[in-house]
Amino acid sequence: MSLERAVPPDPYDVLPPVPSFTLTSTDLTDGGPKGDRYAHASVGGQNVSPQLSWSGFPEQTRGFVVTCFDPDAPTGSGFWHWVLVNLPASVTELPAGVASEGDDQLPDGAFHVRNDYGERAYGGAAPPAGDRPHRYVFAVHAIDVDKLGVTPDVAPAVVGFNLAFHTLARATLRVTYQVKQ
Numbered sequence: 001m002s003l004e005r006a007v008p009p010d011p012y013d014v015l016p017p018v019p020s021f022t023l024t025s026t027d028l029t030d031g032g033p034k035g036d037r038y039a040h041a042s043v044g045g046q047n048v049s050p051q052l053s054w055s056g057f058p059e060q061t062r063g064f065v066v067t068c069f070d071p072d073a074p075t076g077s078g079f080w081h082w083v084l085v086n087l088p089a090s091v092t093e094l095p096a097g098v099a100s101e102g103d104d105q106l107p108d109g110a111f112h113v114r115n116d117y118g119e120r121a122y123g124g125a126a127p128p129a130g131d132r133p134h135r136y137v138f139a140v141h142a143i144d145v146d147k148l149g150v151t152p153d154v155a156p157a158v159v160g161f162n163l164a165f166h167t168l169a170r171a172t173l174r175v176t177y178q179v180k181q
Contacts, residue, residue, distance in 0.1 A: 023171035
């Protein structure tokens with residue numbers, strides 16, 4: 001009997017398609033490995049949220065939601081590392097570290113929903129030692145409302161549910177991280 005797990009689908013491959021726009025980072029390369037600086041302290045990382053910037057979103061965009069999800073976590077439901085809600089449409093960049101300390105450095109009205117570490121902040125990569133490289137999908141969702149209509153106390157899945165009704169377009173950046181045995 002093999003203990004190999006099947007590779008789960010990319011989370012955005014199973015949702016209804018939406019237009020895309022451009023997401024870039026000075027800290028991450030799409031398809032490349034994530035550096036230790038952006039990994040969780042539990043695996044020796046510095047737990048710093050990466051710099052992100054985006055452009056080319058629809059003109060009718062009224063706000064943004066930023067997420068980071070690991071579909072490869074051995075949980076049966078993946079692992080939410082970052083859920084940042086209600087960024088104003090005027091914000092098109094987040095500097096490195098802005099989401100690592102909670103909501104203090106965020107634009108007015110923006111807030112974090114608890115990630116799967118139970119923290120209202122960015123939580124870096126921490127796959128089990130020796131597991132295959134995990135994929136981390138950073139996404140910026142352009143939304144058609146100023147406020148998504150959720151509170152900081154909802155689960156990330158509730159944010160995702162609401163995004164299904166308010167996402168105009170989505171930009172993604174995918175990186176990997178692995179902890180060697």
